[in-house]
Amino acid sequence: MPKNFAAWLPEKFERLKVGEASYPTPGAGEIVVRNRAIAINPVDWLKQHTGDMMLAWIKYPAVLGTDVAGDVVEVGAKVTRFRPGDRLVAHALGLTKSNTRPAEGAFQLYTVIQERMAAPIPSSMDYASASVLPLGVSTAASALFQRDYLGLQAPRLQPADTGETVLIWGGSSSVGSNAIQLAVAAGHRVITTASPRNFGYVSQLGAHQVFDYNSRTVRRDIKQALKGATFAGALALGAKSAAACIEIAASSKGKRFVAFGTYPSPFESLPDRLGPWEMITRVAPATLLFSMGLALKARLGGVKTKAVWGSSLKDNEVSGQIYGDFLPRALAANAYVAAPPARVVGDGLEAIQSALDLQKKGVSAEKLVVTL
Numbered sequence: 001m002p003k004n005f006a007a008w009l010p011e012k013f014e015r016l017k018v019g020e021a022s023y024p025t026p027g028a029g030e031i032v033v034r035n036r037a038i039a040i041n042p043v044d045w046l047k048q049h050t051g052d053m054m055l056a057w058i059k060y061p062a063v064l065g066t067d068v069a070g071d072v073v074e075v076g077a078k079v080t081r082f083r084p085g086d087r088l089v090a091h092a093l094g095l096t097k098s099n100t101r102p103a104e105g106a107f108q109l110y111t112v113i114q115e116r117m118a119a120p121i122p123s124s125m126d127y128a129s130a131s132v133l134p135l136g137v138s139t140a141a142s143a144l145f146q147r148d149y150l151g152l153q154a155p156r157l158q159p160a161d162t163g164e165t166v167l168i169w170g171g172s173s174s175v176g177s178n179a180i181q182l183a184v185a186a187g188h189r190v191i192t193t194a195s196p197r198n199f200g201y202v203s204q205l206g207a208h209q210v211f212d213y214n215s216r217t218v219r220r221d222i223k224q225a226l227k228g229a230t231f232a233g234a235l236a237l238g239a240k241s242a243a244a245c246i247e248i249a250a251s252s253k254g255k256r257f258v259a260f261g262t263y264p265s266p267f268e269s270l271p272d273r274l275g276p277w278e279m280i281t282r283v284a285p286a287t288l289l290f291s292m293g294l295a296l297k298a299r300l301g302g303v304k305t306k307a308v309w310g311s312s313l314k315d316n317e318v319s320g321q322i323y324g325d326f327l328p329r330a331l332a333a334n335a336y337v338a339a340p341p342a343r344v345v346g347d348g349l350e351a352i353q354s355a356l357d358l359q360k361k362g363v364s365a366e367k368l369v370v371t372l
């Protein structure tokens, strides 16, 4: 049996520590993957720095991480699409309440993944490039395609034009880069926001119009661009995106719906290591007031809102549409870009902590990756 090692989060607020982990056995519908590259997401360092304020169901020691690309080692019963030796990319579910075993975290050599959250990758695609996809794809797809969110038609290689427009606020982020491509593949026109240095980048991904989210006139400019259009909803990513998207949706014709990818909060970045007393006295009341203000704004504008949970597609038909159908075919046909591009910042489990620190400082239209 191979030896497994993980970058463990030993306790809340602690630094990752590399140590031995059990080599997992796949259950029904599960696959053991030898990870060759993992990508870093904001949730990884957010969990480390906020303790039990988020994902409180995670027990310590924990294995964080959601994005893996690697080789199939073993498959469990009922796995039909993969066999040992196949190369794949997958959304590891270890941060999800229903799947919190350390074996399902990404930051280790061998991870158990669910077949329905995995797609084969073509031989022309390297592991580092592929590893940028999972959480970005899953979160964007959960917002765009789940029936209780924007509910767009499933993406296709040659989509029929719906004539409708989607707003993706934060198009150069990892989630936004995938949302642009998926909305276009669902036959929609896409309006997005980014910093001017990334206008070319989001246009290449398929965005039809792009606006600077730091411009003082951005809300007015987008409302103007939407005049006469049929709106199909918005995905809000980034600080202050929720209020902007609600305001724009309220003035549009069509589906007045905003999916919150970034949880709206009055605190743009919370201080690290908040204790329970600060939570009760400072964070909770301000968050409540802020949420009530946003809810009122939405209600007055006739806008429905809902927060997205990036792994919720695992429980419905959207995981099959994306990981079983669209993504394998689109990657094989070179019709989907693994975006944002990977920046490999280290090799080996020891490099993951510094990659988290780097992601926390902020990235722009790139995804940090560690090879294993």
Ligand SMILES: NC(=O)c1ccc[n+]([C@@H]2O[C@H](COP(=O)([O-])OP(=O)(O)OC[C@H]3O[C@@H](n4cnc5c(N)ncnc54)[C@H](OP(=O)(O)O)[C@@H]3O)[C@@H](O)[C@H]2O)c1
Residues within 6 Å of the ligand: 041, 042, 043, 135, 136, 139, 169, 170, 171, 172, 173, 174, 175, 176, 193, 194, 195, 196, 198, 213, 237, 238, 239, 240, 241, 260, 261, 262, 263, 308, 309, 310, 311, 363, 364, 365, 366
């Ligand atoms: N709900 C979920 O399940 C879930 C899952 C994944 C991520 N998220 C959240 O979704 C957001 C994006 O995550 P990510 O991994 O995609 O982020 P990321 O790639 O690390 O985000 C960096 C990008 O965000 C853009 N950005 C920063 N502030 C912005 C703002 N105020 N408005 C618009 N764009 C802004 C930057 O654009 P420029 O460089 O062009 O300025 C940059 O390209 C984060 O808040 C993350 O916590 C939620």
